[in-house]
Amino acid sequence: MKLWGGRFSSRADEIMEQFNTSLPVDYRLYQEDIAGSLAHVTMLVYSDLLTPEEGEVLVEGLESILRDIETGDLLIEGDYEDIHSFVEMHLTERVGETGKKLHTARSRNDQVAVDMRLYAKNKAVEVMDSLQALIDSLLAKAKTNNVIMPGYTHLQRAQVVTFGHHLGAYVQMFMRDQKRVGNALELLDENPLGCGALAGTTHTIDRNVTTELLRFAKPVDNFLDGVSDRDYMLELMSNFSIIMMHLSRLSEELILWSSQEFKFITMADAYSTGSSIMPQKKNPDAAELIRGKTGRVYGSLFALLTTLKGLPLTYNKDMQEDKEQFFDALDTVLDCMEIMSKMIDTLTVNADNMKAAIKAGFLNATEVADYLVSKGTAFRNAHEIVGKIIIHCEKEKKAIEDLTIQELATFSPDIADDIYAYIDYENILTKGNKGLMKEI
Numbered sequence: 001m002k003l004w005g006g007r008f009s010s011r012a013d014e015i016m017e018q019f020n021t022s023l024p025v026d027y028r029l030y031q032e033d034i035a036g037s038l039a040h041v042t043m044l045v046y047s048d049l050l051t052p053e054e055g056e057v058l059v060e061g062l063e064s065i066l067r068d069i070e071t072g073d074l075l076i077e078g079d080y081e082d083i084h085s086f087v088e089m090h091l092t093e094r095v096g097e098t099g100k101k102l103h104t105a106r107s108r109n110d111q112v113a114v115d116m117r118l119y120a121k122n123k124a125v126e127v128m129d130s131l132q133a134l135i136d137s138l139l140a141k142a143k144t145n146n147v148i149m150p151g152y153t154h155l156q157r158a159q160v161v162t163f164g165h166h167l168g169a170y171v172q173m174f175m176r177d178q179k180r181v182g183n184a185l186e187l188l189d190e191n192p193l194g195c196g197a198l199a200g201t202t203h204t205i206d207r208n209v210t211t212e213l214l215r216f217a218k219p220v221d222n223f224l225d226g227v228s229d230r231d232y233m234l235e236l237m238s239n240f241s242i243i244m245m246h247l248s249r250l251s252e253e254l255i256l257w258s259s260q261e262f263k264f265i266t267m268a269d270a271y272s273t274g275s276s277i278m279p280q281k282k283n284p285d286a287a288e289l290i291r292g293k294t295g296r297v298y299g300s301l302f303a304l305l306t307t308l309k310g311l312p313l314t315y316n317k318d319m320q321e322d323k324e325q326f327f328d329a330l331d332t333v334l335d336c337m338e339i340m341s342k343m344i345d346t347l348t349v350n351a352d353n354m355k356a357a358i359k360a361g362f363l364n365a366t367e368v369a370d371y372l373v374s375k376g377t378a379f380r381n382a383h384e385i386v387g388k389i390i391i392h393c394e395k396e397k398k399a400i401e402d403l404t405i406q407e408l409a410t411f412s413p414d415i416a417d418d419i420y421a422y423i424d425y426e427n428i429l430t431k432g433n434k435g436l437m438k439e440i
Helices: 014-020 023-046 052-071 083-101 108-144 163-188 207-213 223-228 231-257 285-308 317-346 351-360 365-374 379-396 405-409 425-431
Strands: 148-153 156-162
Touching (some): 023 052, 023 083, 023 108, 023 207, 023 317, 052 083, 083 108, 108 317, 148 163, 148 351, 156 163, 156 351, 156 425, 163 231, 231 285, 231 317, 365 379
C-alpha cells in the first residue's frame, strides 16, 4: 500500500516491495509521526488550507490511531511502505476523503526529517538521563569504598590512589559525554517541516506554527539542507561511540579486577555466568559483552558515514538506511549503560587485596625519591638511589617500609627516622596528593 502510484502503469516486483519497505524499522517513529501530523494540521487550519471542521476531523482521527496503537488495538504491520503510509492510510480509512488532505504542503522528505529529529531529541534526553544514573552509581560506590589501591601505568603498579578516585575518573568521562550529547541536542533543535521535498511549497504556510507546537528552537534555514541533513545523527552516534569506548575501558578494568590474579572486586552473580564444563568458573560476561558491543556501535557509525559520504543533494533512497544504524547504536548504548550501572551498584570491593597489592608493588618508591630531594639530594641522584633500594628489597623480599633505618641509611646518609611517616601510604594520600582524598 503506497502514497504514490498514479505515474506507474504496473506493480513493483514482490521482492522489490519487500526490499523497499522500511516499516519493520521505522515503526518506532509512530509517536513522532503522529505528533508531526497533528502540528501540521494545526498549521494548515491556521493558514486557511483546511477548514476548522476538516482540521477537527483529522485531529480526532490521528488521536484515535495513536490511542489504538498504544493500547494494542491497532498493530503496526501489513504491506505498508513505511510508518508514514501506515498512519495516513489508516487515517483515510477512518475519516474518509478528508484524510487525503493531510499531506497538503508536505512531502515525506520533510515528514521523515521532522520525525527523526523529534525522535533524536527525545532519545538524546534519555541518553543524558542514563548517563546521570551511571554517574550516580559510580559516585555512590566511590563514596562507600574510598579505600587505597594501586594506580597503574602500562598495567604496572605505579603509585597509590584510592578506589573512589579511580571511579571518579570515569565520572569525569561520563560527565563530558553528557555535555557532548547536550551540544548535539542543541544543534539538532531545528524544525525541517515545511521544507517539502526539497524546495518548500507554493502554498502559503507558517513554519513558525509547527516550530512552536513541536517545541523546536527554530525552523531550518535552508530547505535543501533541511531534508538531507543527517549530521545530527552522525554526531549523536559519534557520542554513543565515545560513551561505549568509556564503558569498554571500565569493563576491561572490572574484568581484570575480578580475575583471580587481582581479586580487587567480586562481581555479583546476577551479572556473571558459569562454565558448562568447569564448575569453579565465574565469568564476568556482562562486562565482556559491553566490551564486545562497543565495536557494534562503532560499526553503525561507520556504516552511516559510508552511506552518506557520496550522496548529492538532496534526498536519496540511500538515506532510508540511516534509521536501522541509528536505532541499533542507540539501543545498544542505552542497554550497556543500564547494565553497567547495575554492575557497579552490586559489585563488592576487596579492600584488603588492594592494600596487599600496594605493599607488594613498591608504590611509595617515588615518595622515597621526593624525601631525598627534600633533604637536598638532586632528583636524578635520588632516582638512582631508590632504584638500588628496590633491588635490595626484591632480594630480601621486603617492602621499602619494612627495611630498618640501618638498612636504608646504607644507601644514603640523608635518610633518617622521619622517612617512615613520609612514605606511609595513608600519609602519601593526605600530604602531596590531596585531590585523591577530597570528597568524591
